Amino acid sequence: MSVVVFLEHHEGELQKGSLGILAKAGQLGGEVAGVVLGSGVEELAAGAGRYGASTVYVADDAKLEAPLPQPRVDVLAQLVEEKGIETVLFAQSILSADLAAGLAARLDAGLNWQLVDIATQDGAVVGKQSALGDSVLVDVGWTSTPRLALFRAGIADPVETGGTATVEKLDVTFQEHSLAAEMLEQAHEESSGPSIEDADFIVAGGRGLGAPEGFGMIEELAKALGGAVAATRAVVDAGWYPYSAQVGQTGKNVSPVLYVACGISGAIQHKVGMQGSKVIVAINKDPNAPIFEFADLGIVGDVQTIVPKLTELVRARKG
Amino acid sequence: MKIAVCVKQVPDAAATKRIDPGTKRLDRSGEGSLNPVDANAVEEALRIRDASGEGEVVLVSLGPEKALDSLRKALAMGADRALLVSDPDAAGSDLVATSALLAKALEREGADLVLFGQQASDSDGAVLWAAVADRLRLPLISQAAELTVEGGAVTGKRQTEFGYDVIRAPLPAVVAVADSINEPRYPSLKGIMGAKKKQQDVLSLADLGIEPERAGTTGSRTEVLALSDPPPRGETRKLEDDGTGAEKIVEFLVEKRLV
Numbered sequence: 001m002s003v004v005v006f007l008e009h010h011e012g013e014l015q016k017g018s019l020g021i022l023a024k025a026g027q028l029g030g031e032v033a034g035v036v037l038g039s040g041v042e043e044l045a046a047g048a049g050r051y052g053a054s055t056v057y058v059a060d061d062a063k064l065e066a067p068l069p070q071p072r073v074d075v076l077a078q079l080v081e082e083k084g085i086e087t088v089l090f091a092q093s094i095l096s097a098d099l100a101a102g103l104a105a106r107l108d109a110g111l112n113w114q115l116v117d118i119a120t121q122d123g124a125v126v127g128k129q130s131a132l133g134d135s136v137l138v139d140v141g142w143t144s145t146p147r148l149a150l151f152r153a154g155i156a157d158p159v160e161t162g163g164t165a166t167v168e169k170l171d172v173t174f175q176e177h178s179l180a181a182e183m184l185e186q187a188h189e190e191s192s193g194p195s196i197e198d199a200d201f202i203v204a205g206g207r208g209l210g211a212p213e214g215f216g217m218i219e220e221l222a223k224a225l226g227g228a229v230a231a232t233r234a235v236v237d238a239g240w241y242p243y244s245a246q247v248g249q250t251g252k253n254v255s256p257v258l259y260v261a262c263g264i265s266g267a268i269q270h271k272v273g274m275q276g277s278k279v280i281v282a283i284n285k286d287p288n289a290p291i292f293e294f295a296d297l298g299i300v301g302d303v304q305t306i307v308p309k310l311t312e313l314v315r316a317r318k319g
Numbered sequence: 320m321k322i323a324v325c326v327k328q329v330p331d332a333a334a335t336k337r338i339d340p341g342t343k344r345l346d347r348s349g350e351g352s353l354n355p356v357d358a359n360a361v362e363e364a365l366r367i368r369d370a371s372g373e374g375e376v377v378l379v380s381l382g383p384e385k386a387l388d389s390l391r392k393a394l395a396m397g398a399d400r401a402l403l404v405s406d407p408d409a410a411g412s413d414l415v416a417t418s419a420l421l422a423k424a425l426e427r428e429g430a431d432l433v434l435f436g437q438q439a440s441d442s443d444g445a446v447l448w449a450a451v452a453d454r455l456r457l458p459l460i461s462q463a464a465e466l467t468v469e470g471g472a473v474t475g476k477r478q479t480e481f482g483y484d485v486i487r488a489p490l491p492a493v494v495a496v497a498d499s500i501n502e503p504r505y506p507s508l509k510g511i512m513g514a515k516k517k518q519q520d521v522l523s524l525a526d527l528g529i530e531p532e533r534a535g536t537t538g539s540r541t542e543v544l545a546l547s548d549p550p551p552r553g554e555t556r557k558l559e560d561d562g563t564g565a566e567k568i569v570e571f572l573v574e575k576r577l578v
Binding site: 184237252287307 | 336337338343345413414415418419437438445446447448449450451452453454456457458459460461462474477478479480481482483484485486487488489492497499539540541542543544545546547548549550552553554555556557558559560564565566567568569571572573575577578
């Protein structure tokens with residue numbers, strides 16, 4: 001079976017999410033290849049060998065500099081057809097979702113999304129899809145090859161294998177419509193402290209904080225735990241906290257060791273972004289908040305009194 | 320300027336969604352409503368049409384005939400007419416089949432701009448526009464939170480994982496909008512009354528010149544094999560704060576070796 005993982009990169013680094021999928025792909029048996037598309041990315045691509053890729057296909061072209069999906073559809077379609085690739089895996093991101101869907105149309109290939117796992121069962125590849133707000137787990141299959149799979153972010157951690165990869169350069173030709181959209185401007189927010197995607201500890205705040213100032217105590221607790229601050233979409237939309245901290249359907253997906261949800265109701269849009277957390281602690285004054293249905297420990301109470309006290313106790317404990 | 324807006328009827332948010340164990344498809348027998356983000360796409364289309372002072376907003380949808388109820392809501396907001404592709408052979412279409420059907424319908428319309436709402440509330444799908452754009456061989460902008468149409472091009476600003484992007488594409492183009500782009504208007508009474516009289520065409524696969532094998536489950540490349548309950552998260556504990564809430568949390572974190 002030939003499996004290729006689309007490896008996304010940002011500012012010279014391969015993204016943790018797609019490296020995790022590289023590890024996941026290893027479970028299918030057989031060798032796993034990666035593909036890196038961009039401009040000036042050859043060296044970066046070779047680095048995927050350390051995470052389990054035996055071959056890394058690289059297309060290095062100025063037309064691939066901006067992270068736009070359509071020129072990448074052209075390259076992946078050529079790769080799949082020339083090499084007879086049977087399975088292409090993607091980690092969820094804005095770029096990957098558009099790329100995977102464009103490729104599905106181009107190749108008339110089946111795409112399953114929201115996957116949390118993939119395995120070979122009785123010789124067939126089966127994806128596990130979490131559906132209807134995680135109320136049901138669906139086994140999904142593909143009726144032809146190539147198979148395309150888009151995984152939920154954070155479902156697998158990268159595994160360092162210490163190997164090296166053979167780098168194979170791809171020739172690329174682009175279709176006219178693929179180059180029609182143009183990136184005029186890209187701005188990156190400077191975030192202070194650890195990024196929420198990499199943090200082991202996350203303290204998150206929602207509407208229940210009452211006011212933007214409530215994030216002061218959230219930051220204090222995060223600092224005490226050595227973690228990062230996250231926010232719900234509602235408070236980001238209200239301008240209480242920057243978008244870069246937003247967790248959920250339209251924000252980031254995180255899977256820290258500990259997620260402390262403060263004043264967060266736990267609506268499905270938020271849940272999908274943080275349910276991969278190993279341990280979830282919730283503080284909310286509404287006893288009927290959905291967050292209590294999936295928090296390992298839920299405290300029905302006032303965040304304003306509990307959070308500062310918790311910060312104090314954590315500080316004391318850590319000395 | 321002609322704008323096509325792709326919209327979808329989804330099970331009403333208030334209803335409990337379930338997958339029919341027999342067909343393994345989402346049970347759509349209950350109350351349906353317009354996919355929430357699609358209202359934002361309709362709103363944006365109306366604003367662009369009205370700012371340019373002329374043009375037409377056409378709704379394009381795929382679904383059972385009762386989806387017309389949801390299309391009428393968008394007509395009541397101010398869209399000019401609706402086109403519904405409805406055919407028993409199209410039921411159960413996956414991304415590959417759905418995008419092929421929609422692309423055919425959109426080709427007939429030849430719109431300058433094709434808009435989508437960023438996410439379907441029933442399938443959690445956020446991918447259709449990219450497949451449709453590829454089939455139509457048109458440029459794509461997704462996740463747009465601001466749009467401007469000017470000088471034969473559309474420019475979209477969007478938030479990404481890292482900050483924001485500004486992307487420009489020449490028309491015709493496909494754009495998926497985020498729900499932060501605008502606040503959809505409520506239909507006026509006059510709009511609701513007038514919606515019924517607006518043109519609503521229902522087309523079959525044959526009308527579109529699509530072979531039945533290209534649609535539905537035979538035209539799909541994915542399948543649902545089995546349904547099961549998600550693995551439990553383990554034990555959940557809910558305690559009333561009696562003044563020792565913070566202590567309880569610390570005890571728990573110590574027990575889990577997290578502090």
